[in-house]
Amino acid sequence: MNNKKKILIIILILVIISGFITLKNLFKLYVNKIKPYYDLQYKYIGLKNKNLKIKKSINKENQKSKDNEKMLSEIKEKREKLEKIINKYEIKENSKIVYLTFDDGPSIYTDDILNILDKYNIKATFFVTCSSNLEEFSKKLMKKGHTIGLHSCTHNYSYIYSSKEVYFDDLNKLSSIIEKSSGYKSKYVRFPGGSSNTVSKFNKGIMSELSKELTNKGYKYFDWNIDSNDAKGANKEQIYSNVIGSLENNDRNISMILMHDTKVYTKDALEKIIIDALNMGYTFLNISDNTKEVHHYINN
Amino acid sequence: MKDKYIIILLLDIFVILLIIILDSYINYIDYNVDRLNENIDSLQIENKNYEKKLNELKNENSIKQRNIKNMTEYIDSLNKKVKEYE
């Protein structure tokens, strides 16, 4: 063998070795860099698809929610027609109906309560007082389709129950504020303390007199048959169990629940009460001309 | 002899070009991997939030559905009573 050939063979071997090393490094590059990169890209595409799918589902649920509202407004028309007939002919009807009533507001908690009611398309009744944001809430309550009832402007027992004239002065003042701001003239009343109150005993017979006079003037007054006890200091759990407990062993057709939108625990307990009462088969209504009056026994 | 030099020269150029291309490809991958990781992180958070929202909406809608069901049953019972009366 001559020198030239030897050199050529050595070069050849070197070329083969370096080729081998290059291949090995290319493989390493593929395993460590390129493949993870594409895996990552697949992961990204998968997540992106999932994202689109969820967004689609959310849109679908939103559409469902809108359809629900439409259905409810159709139902409302039918319902009112039928209720009128039922009342006109005094047909006995025994569905499980619940009226949520909120007294003493509007307050800083009223908006939260309205949001919860909105969430489930539930209408309620608010027996209001002359609080500083009454005008704003009169408009809001009407717009949202709730019922405004008259509680008392001052809510001062010793003042309003001092005479018939003072009582109606107070009531008219409240009524005119509501009418001016919302255009709605409410004919539904709830007495502070209820018609059965004894706090008015300082003026003998005033409750009998007022209840008769209200009816004569075309008002309807509503007491309650379930007390959430929220005004007497019940906490969230107690309010819930007072209401749901009463609904559970209930043989009345109409449940009129007394609550106060001035209490923080009422707002906290409300959502669970709504969900559970619906699951128990109750229908929530707001007070209308078709609502049968719920009255206490008058003690004074 | 001249031909051989040209071939070696071309080979060198080819190898240098290959190294440059590979190097920039690796840089490109590194850049994209960083970006992808960021996007994946934010997508994962977004998906989690969306999933939570979807679940809430589903629960809400099932309660709303229940509301309509009760309302419809109420109307049906009213309807029945009115028909009985008529």
Ligand SMILES: [Zn+2]
């Ligand atoms: Zn009150």
